[in-house]
Amino acid sequence: MSVASWSGSLLAWERELAALKDRVGLCVRRPELRTSFGHYLDGLLSGVERKTGWLLAERAGEARPHRLQAVLGRGRWDSDAARDLVRAYAVEALADPDAVLVVDETGFLKKGAHSVGVARQYSGTAERIDNCQVGVFVAYASRYGQALIDRRLFLPEAWAADQARRAKAGVPEAVEFATKPTIARALIAAALDAGLPCAFVLADALYGSDKRLRMMLQARAQAYVLAVRSNERLMTMADGFATHDASSIADALPASAWHRYAAGEGAKGPRLYDWARVRLLRLQTPPWDHWLLIRRSLRDPSELAYYVVFAPTETTMSELAGVAGLRWTIETCFGTAKGELGLDHCEARSWDGWHRHMTLCMAALAFLARLRAELVRVAAGKPNKRSPDAVVEAA
Structure with missing residues (x-):
C-alpha cells in the first residue's frame, strides 16, 4: 500500500x-x-x-x-x-x-x-x-x-x-x-x-428452551432458530397430540430424511453437517410454520444438535442450516x-x-x-x- x-x-x-x-x-x-x-x-x-x-x-x-x-x-x-x-x-x-x-x-x-x-x-x-x-x-x-x-x-x-x-x-x-x-x-x-x-433471532439451548421467549417472538411474527436440549418435549404432525423428546424424534428418522448442507464458511471451507427437519404440531397459521431442525456431525453421527424453528413455510432446510450456523457470530x-x-x-x-x-x-x-x-x-x-x-x- x-x-x-x-x-x-x-x-x-x-x-x-x-x-x-x-x-x-x-x-x-x-x-x-x-x-x-x-x-x-x-x-x-x-x-x-x-x-x-x-x-x-x-x-x-x-x-x-x-x-x-x-x-x-x-x-x-x-x-x-x-x-x-x-x-x-x-x-x-x-x-x-x-x-x-x-x-x-x-x-x-x-x-x-x-x-x-x-x-x-x-x-x-x-x-x-x-x-x-x-x-x-x-x-x-x-x-x-x-x-x-x-x-x-x-x-x-x-x-x-x-x-x-x-x-x-x-x-x-x-x-x-x-x-x-x-x-x-x-x-x-x-x-x-x-x-x-x-430475519431471525438465534440463541443456544439455555435461552431457546425458554418457551416464553418463543411465544413472545411468535406474537411479534419474528422468525427464530433457537437451540433446545435433547430432552425438549415436542409434538410432531405425524403423532397427533403425543409428545416426544427431541432425541427420540431424531432417532426415529429414516436415512432418507437426512441431507447435507453447510452451516456457513469455516477456516477450512464450508462447515458441512447432515440436517433433517420434522414439522411440529402447533397453532401456526400461514405463512408461518414450526419445525424441529436437527444437525448431525459427519465425523461423529452420535453428535446431534436440536433447534426449534419458527419461520415462513417456504423457508428451505438449506436456508435454516445457514441461519443456524450464524450463532457463532456473537x-x-x-x-x-x-x-x-x-x-x-x-x-x-x-x-x-x-x-x-x-x-x-x-x-x-x-x-x-x-x-x-x-x-x-x-x-x-x-x-x-x-x-x-x-x-x-x-x-
Whole structure:
C-alpha cells in the first residue's frame, strides 16, 4: 500500500472515531468528562495490553487516573442512553434485511467478593463453576459483519436479596432478580422495538428452551432458530397430540430424511453437517410454520444438535442450516472485544461502572465493525454513503 493510501486509512480512522465520539458523547454534558470519555475510547482501541485506569491515563498523558476513572465512576452520564446511540451507530453500518439477532452470555473471572454480581457460578468462558460475573449480551450480525448492541449484568439471587451489598455496589432499587432467559427476553424485545431489520433471532439451548421467549417472538411474527436440549418435549404432525423428546424424534428418522448442507464458511471451507427437519404440531397459521431442525456431525453421527424453528413455510432446510450456523457470530464479538478491546478488564465494582465499561467496549467494537463493513460494501460496489469517504479511497 502506498504512503498516500496509509495516510488515507489513518485519516479515515481519525475522522470516523471523532464522529463516534461526537455521537455517543451526546449523553455526556460536562466538556471535561466528554474529553475523558473520548480518551477512554482511544485507550480501548489502542495497543495497551491491560485497559486499566492507570495505563489508559498514562496513554492519554495524564499524571493520575482519576479523570479516566470518573468515566466509570463519579461522572454523570447515562449508559443506557449511550447504549441506544451505540446500537443505532452499529446497525446503521450493518443493517440488512437478512441480518440476525443473537443472544448469549459470557463470564468475567474475578477475585474477591466485592465486584457487583460476582459469585461462584458457571462461566461458559471458563467452562466451569468459578468466581465470576456473568453478562447477557445481544449481537447484531449481517453479511457486513457483527457487533454487540446490548448488555446487562446477571445479578445472582443472593446478591439481589442482600440490601447491604446492593447499596454498596449502587444497584438500582428497580433492579430485581431475573433469570438469564428473562434478561434475554427483555434485551431482544428492546432491539426489536428499536426497529432493527432482522430475519431471525438465534440463541443456544439455555435461552431457546425458554418457551416464553418463543411465544413472545411468535406474537411479534419474528422468525427464530433457537437451540433446545435433547430432552425438549415436542409434538410432531405425524403423532397427533403425543409428545416426544427431541432425541427420540431424531432417532426415529429414516436415512432418507437426512441431507447435507453447510452451516456457513469455516477456516477450512464450508462447515458441512447432515440436517433433517420434522414439522411440529402447533397453532401456526400461514405463512408461518414450526419445525424441529436437527444437525448431525459427519465425523461423529452420535453428535446431534436440536433447534426449534419458527419461520415462513417456504423457508428451505438449506436456508435454516445457514441461519443456524450464524450463532457463532456473537462468539466472534466476544473474542474481539476481550482480546483487543478490554471487555474483561473492567476495574469498576459498581452496577453503573460495569454497564458503562461494557457500553464503551461495545462502542469501540461497533467502530471497528463499521470500518470493516465499509470495506465489505466497497468490495461489493455498494459503499455506505454515511461512512467516511477516506475509507472508500483507502479500499
